[in-house]
Amino acid sequence: MSIEVRKLCKKFGDFVALDGVDLQVSSGALLALLGPSGCGKTTLLRLIAGLERPDSGQVLFAGEDATARDVRDRQVGFVFQHYALFRHMTVFDNVAFGLSVKPRASRPGKDEIRERVMALLKLVRLDWQANAFPSQLSGGQRQRIALARSLAVEPKVLLLDEPFGALDARVRKDLRRWLRDLHDEIHLTSVFVTHDQEEALEVSDTVVVMNRGRIEQTGSPHEIYEQPSTAFVTQFLGDVNLFHGRIEQGRLSIGPYDHALQDVADSDSAVAYVRPHDLEVTRVAEGALAQGRVAHIHAAGPLVRLELLRDEGAAIEVALTRERYRELGLAPDDLVYVTPRKLAVFPGAPDYVI
Amino acid sequence: MSVSVFSAREPAWVRRVLISVVLLFLGLFLLLPIGGVFQQAFSQGWTAYATALSDDDALNAIGLTLLVVLITVPLNVAFGIAAAWCIARFEFRGKSLLTTLIDLPFSVSPVVAGLMMVLLFGIHAPVGGWLATHGFQVIYALPGIVLASAFVTFPFVARELIPLMQSQGADEEQAALVLGASGWQTFRRVTLPNIRWGLLYGVILTNARAMGEFGAVSVVSGHISGLTMTLPLHVELLYNDYDMVGAFACASILTLLALLTLLARSLVEWRQNRPVDVAAHVSPVRTSPGASLQQKVGSLQ
Numbered sequence A: 001m002s003i004e005v006r007k008l009c010k011k012f013g014d015f016v017a018l019d020g021v022d023l024q025v026s027s028g029a030l031l032a033l034l035g036p037s038g039c040g041k042t043t044l045l046r047l048i049a050g051l052e053r054p055d056s057g058q059v060l061f062a063g064e065d066a067t068a069r070d071v072r073d074r075q076v077g078f079v080f081q082h083y084a085l086f087r088h089m090t091v092f093d094n095v096a097f098g099l100s101v102k103p104r105a106s107r108p109g110k111d112e113i114r115e116r117v118m119a120l121l122k123l124v125r126l127d128w129q130a131n132a133f134p135s136q137l138s139g140g141q142r143q144r145i146a147l148a149r150s151l152a153v154e155p156k157v158l159l160l161d162e163p164f165g166a167l168d169a170r171v172r173k174d175l176r177r178w179l180r181d182l183h184d185e186i187h188l189t190s191v192f193v194t195h196d197q198e199e200a201l202e203v204s205d206t207v208v209v210m211n212r213g214r215i216e217q218t219g220s221p222h223e224i225y226e227q228p229s230t231a232f233v234t235q236f237l238g239d240v241n242l243f244h245g246r247i248e249q250g251r252l253s254i255g256p257y258d259h260a261l262q263d264v265a266d267s268d269s270a271v272a273y274v275r276p277h278d279l280e281v282t283r284v285a286e287g288a289l290a291q292g293r294v295a296h297i298h299a300a301g302p303l304v305r306l307e308l309l310r311d312e313g314a315a316i317e318v319a320l321t322r323e324r325y326r327e328l329g330l331a332p333d334d335l336v337y338v339t340p341r342k343l344a345v346f347p348g349a350p351d352y353v354i
Numbered sequence B: 001m002s003v004s005v006f007s008a009r010e011p012a013w014v015r016r017v018l019i020s021v022v023l024l025f026l027g028l029f030l031l032l033p034i035g036g037v038f039q040q041a042f043s044q045g046w047t048a049y050a051t052a053l054s055d056d057d058a059l060n061a062i063g064l065t066l067l068v069v070l071i072t073v074p075l076n077v078a079f080g081i082a083a084a085w086c087i088a089r090f091e092f093r094g095k096s097l098l099t100t101l102i103d104l105p106f107s108v109s110p111v112v113a114g115l116m117m118v119l120l121f122g123i124h125a126p127v128g129g130w131l132a133t134h135g136f137q138v139i140y141a142l143p144g145i146v147l148a149s150a151f152v153t154f155p156f157v158a159r160e161l162i163p164l165m166q167s168q169g170a171d172e173e174q175a176a177l178v179l180g181a182s183g184w185q186t187f188r189r190v191t192l193p194n195i196r197w198g199l200l201y202g203v204i205l206t207n208a209r210a211m212g213e214f215g216a217v218s219v220v221s222g223h224i225s226g227l228t229m230t231l232p233l234h235v236e237l238l239y240n241d242y243d244m245v246g247a248f249a250c251a252s253i254l255t256l257l258a259l260l261t262l263l264a265r266s267l268v269e270w271r272q273n274r275p276v277d278v279a280a281h282v283s284p285v286r287t288s289p290g291a292s293l294q295q296k297v298g299s300l301q
Helices: A041-049 A091-100 A110-123 A139-152 A169-186 A197-203 A221-226 A231-236 A322-328 B012-041 B045-054 B056-089 B095-107 B110-121 B126-133 B142-153 B155-168 B171-178 B183-212 B215-221 B231-240 B244-273 B291-300
Strands: A003-012 A015-025 A030-034 A056-061 A076-079 A157-161 A189-194 A206-211 A214-219 A241-248 A251-254 A257-260 A267-274 A279-282 A290-298 A303-309 A315-321 A335-340 A344-347
Touching: A003 A041, A015 A041, A015 A056, A015 A206, A015 A214, A030 A041, A030 A197, A041 A076, A041 A157, A041 A189, A076 A139, A076 B171, A091 A110, A091 A139, A110 A139, A139 A157, A139 A169, A139 B171, A169 A197, A189 A197, A197 A221, A206 A221, A206 A231, A214 A221, A214 A231, A231 A267, A231 A344, A251 A267, A279 A315, A279 A322, A290 A315, A303 A322, A315 A322, B012 B244, B045 B056, B045 B244, B056 B095, B056 B142, B056 B155, B056 B183, B056 B231, B056 B244, B095 B142, B095 B155, B110 B126, B110 B142, B110 B215, B142 B183, B142 B215, B155 B183, B171 B183, B183 B244, B215 B231, B231 B244
Parallel strands: A030 A189, A030 A206, A076 A157, A157 A189
Antiparallel strands: A003 A015, A003 A056, A206 A214, A241 A251, A241 A267, A251 A257, A267 A344, A279 A335, A290 A303, A290 A335, A303 A315
């Protein structure tokens, strides 16, 4: 079932959580709402679920206005960050809950409930834990049970609020892949909230980046990463170096460095954002964007990370391959030059919000 | 569970002295008086004890006390759950004022509480007068005693549940709602099981206090023999009449109830604090039941 959100606004006291958000989620999509804490992503999710009421705006399910529909009648599955499993019930009873509270007329029989619950527990690979209590499960297992519980009522939409937020790094990675596979299997329209850009880019097929109650950019993970449309998105999606300059007649100039741009208006102050791995390190001054002395070398890991200190004291972060690092034969305090392979330029002062 | 590191470092003689002081204090101020009550009650043998208790006035007092408890406890359970729900689950203007108001009965002297009831519901007061003309007497009758007892025991359940419900959060209830449960189903199948031990604890405290309340009830009761005398009032009456066996026989009933309450309380606490338990949930923010409450009650009784 598709979801559409129109001009959704929500305030908590004086705090504007959502400021006129429009969003389309096509049927069967797996969409990530990505943003820093307080950007309104969880509020948006809760508004879609019906756990909060909007101040204004509309929520549509399959083209039908569902804004006034009660949370019970929205047929959504909701997975909470901290699982929210019923602590006094067994795993089986947790998963069976949604079925057992149905009105007598539409409630399946005992045997059917058992069958469906066991099938779901198999789906999340935890059928052997049916009689355990939530407190006896690990975090990853609890979250899988929470997912099974939300799927038991056959929701039309699955909403996940920071589903992996409370788990440790390894379990998180496993569960991420597992959720992706599960989605490929059941094709349920799903929206999940995360503040982890890696998670959003890896799991979803559409990423929506939010900031201060507004949507900054919507696109595929590739688009978002390769063509960030705002300075905020660029900064939020990973480490980035900032170079201040200006734009004149369609050309960016930062000191002696000069670079042709397309479709950018002239501006007295512009900022070029370059990711550490998009910087080429050379010992040749010609055509370089900046120069600096090697302050630190972190050689552990697949890439070698350098920290260069510019004359005015600002640091530049560079990531280069081991081969290139050996080729250059870098040592601390060497003077080197950097040229960008790829940069994103936005006019105006940088937006420090993170 | 854990031995205090601090006390373990004290020299042996300090520990011995401290323990002796505590034991002496306990013996002198707790065990000796309790023993005294039973000793006095049985001073003239079992038959005198039995006669004193089977006296009509004594039986009426016991009956009335039980009746008051039977009305007061459910009343305050309903109120306590409603108030705790309200405070733990919703944000609204005046919430902290409401929280403070719930504590009011703890800080008002029970006698003053009784007087307030008389001021409000006495025959000459507007509310009481109006009720009296419609044939409903509050003061010097059962309704007054119930009101006074309810007022005094008003905070116990709510105070017990508010921190518990706050620490548990509303996630489970919201999960139930999303799964399609009605408000009542959510309450009965999710909220109630989660708070049951805290609730029981509050009920036990309410029960104990309602049975033993003297000050507030004394003001509104009117001391009508066989009609508005609760057990504590009856004890006082007998005592003033120099009927020592009667007074202490009734007092022994109250004492026994207090001991039973204590036992029930420890059982509930033990049940609540069991580390790995299928029914008692394991939550990281587990506070000792009624830790703050016990201090308050302790300073009042």
